[in-house]
Amino acid sequence: MFKVGVTGNIGSGKTTVCKVFEVLGIPVFYADDAAKKVMVEDDLLIAGVKQQFGNESYFEDGSLNRKHIAGIVFNDKEQLTKLNALVHPATFRAFDAWVARVDKAVPYVLKEAALLFESDSYKMCNRSVLVSAPLDVRLQRVIKRDGISVDEARNRDARQFTEEVKRGMADDLILNDDTGLVIPQVLKLHQLYLSLSHS
Numbered sequence: 001m002f003k004v005g006v007t008g009n010i011g012s013g014k015t016t017v018c019k020v021f022e023v024l025g026i027p028v029f030y031a032d033d034a035a036k037k038v039m040v041e042d043d044l045l046i047a048g049v050k051q052q053f054g055n056e057s058y059f060e061d062g063s064l065n066r067k068h069i070a071g072i073v074f075n076d077k078e079q080l081t082k083l084n085a086l087v088h089p090a091t092f093r094a095f096d097a098w099v100a101r102v103d104k105a106v107p108y109v110l111k112e113a114a115l116l117f118e119s120d121s122y123k124m125c126n127r128s129v130l131v132s133a134p135l136d137v138r139l140q141r142v143i144k145r146d147g148i149s150v151d152e153a154r155n156r157d158a159r160q161f162t163e164e165v166k167r168g169m170a171d172d173l174i175l176n177d178d179t180g181l182v183i184p185q186v187l188k189l190h191q192l193y194l195s196l197s198h199s
Contacts, residue, residue, distance in 0.1 A: 001099050002108035002197035003124065007116035008131030009163055010156050011138030011145070013176040017131050018112045020186045027106060029098050031091055031113035031121070038090040039064050045090035052082055088119045095124065108197040117161055117169050127196065129189060130170035132163060133177045 006021075006028075008014035018028045038045055040062060049057050049069075056068055073080040095111060102109055113121055122128045133141075135157070142153040167173065172192070174185045 001102065001104075001106075002126050002193065003099070004108055004110050004193055005116045005122045005125035005128040006110050006112045006131065007114065007122075007128065007166065007170070008133075008176075009138060009160050009166070010114070010153070011141040012131040012133045013141070013182070014112055014114075014131040017174055017176065017182060017186060018110060020183055021110055021190065024186075024190055025106070026108065026110055026190070027102050028110045028112055029095055031095070031111060031115075034094045034098075035087055035091045038094050039087065042090040042093065045086055048086040049083075052086065053079075084115075084119065088115075088121065091119075092121060092124065095121075108193050114160065117166055122169065127171045127193065128169070129172040129174060130163075130166050131174045131176050132167070133175070135163070137177055 006014055006018055008017075015030075018030075022028055039049070040046070040058075046058065053069060053072055057065055059065055069083070073083050099109060111121065111125060113119065116122045116125075116128060138157065139150060139153045142148065142156065143150060146153075148156075161169075172189055174182060174189070176182050
């Protein structure tokens with residue numbers, strides 16, 4: 001199965017772009033949603049989290065104690081790295097299982113992931129596309145969407161590779177800066193991925 005990774009920094013509009021691909025009949029795996037699921041469903045991951053961060057990482061009913069985890073990793077880069085080292089492989093496993101269930105008649109699939117390059121999961125894809133927008137545009141979108149301050153929006157953005165770094169790593173680019181149309185860009189890439197998936 002031909003796999004395309006989709007990424008973009010916070011507020012870039014990568015989910016919007018993925019919805020256009022879905023209209024074209026292309027299945028999309030949302031890695032961030034999957035990560036939330038595996039935290040409470042993947043036994044290997046759950047065991048690892050308990051070992052690393054204590055049994056109080058989970059409540060009696062099996063749900064995740066987000067406050068406990070956040071308190072440990074929020075301002076500690078080393079602990080966050082340890083958490084990601086547990087979560088990313090579990091998300092990779094979920095992606096592999098999802099791909100195996102996709103109808104074989106589908107020409108290609110998308111993997112939408114905020115940390116596509118940071119987690120190395122772009123290596124599981126045949127191609128990668130970056131959804132790009134200027135920083136000020138992205139910050140305004142996030143402030144409006146999440147009701148947070150400019151500083152908080154900047155902090156969130158700073159946790160990812162810079163857009164410049166991602167542009168150097170991505171195969172393709174979709175510009176979502178509110179000046180040009182996104183749909184023609186998606187259609188052009190759709191044609192490219194159709195031809196690549198058949199070659």
